[in-house]
Amino acid sequence: MTETVVHVETIEQWKSVLDVWFAQGYEWFSSKGYREDYFRNGSRQLRLNHINKITFSGSDLYSENDCIEYADFMAQQEKTMTKETYYVTQAQLDLITDLKKFNWPLTRLVNSEDIFRPLNNGLEMVEEKAILRYLGGDETIEFKVKEQLYRLWRVDDGDNKVYMKFSLGTPTYTLDADYAFKALREEIEKHKTVYWEIEKSD
Structure with a gap:
């Protein structure tokens, strides 16, 4: 990951950037909370470094070209969240x-x-x-x-592989795997009997 440096102008913007990063699981390098004292002492640049830790620039070391403005950062986040x-x-x-x-x-x-x-x-x-x-x-x-789905199958008297399906709520069978009843493992387990085997569905 490359470094991200966000330029803020108000304490509300400072907290908003931190809220985004906290929600994504990032933390301060050696602190906790919002650290408003950093802002009060003159820092206007929040940085997410290449080791995924939040730091700040006390003397605003980064040039405008190296920073993202607060509005651009938040627009980027909104775009990312609506993927x-x-x-x-x-x-x-x-x-x-x-x-x-x-x-x-x-x-x-x-x-x-x-x-x-x-x-x-x-x-x-x-x-x-x-x-x-x-x-x-x-x-x-x-x-x-995709979550892995499963289906139930067995071999019938004619030596055909058949799959369980439901017809009007009643269990029956089909030769076509595409029409089999498919569900998550927990749900399939509820319908399994000694006659049926469980297999992964493609």
């Missing part, structure tokens, strides 16, 4: 993260089937577009791993 979130598999998230590290991620994506096929597997059109926007530099998008 569009899309859910993908862990494997897809790993591919997206790896692609983002390259200078030309879109070119690498288009030119590599080893990346494109597993990344594209099971995505909806809206998620595909979001990935392209993200790799193109759109910072209002974030990706998170």
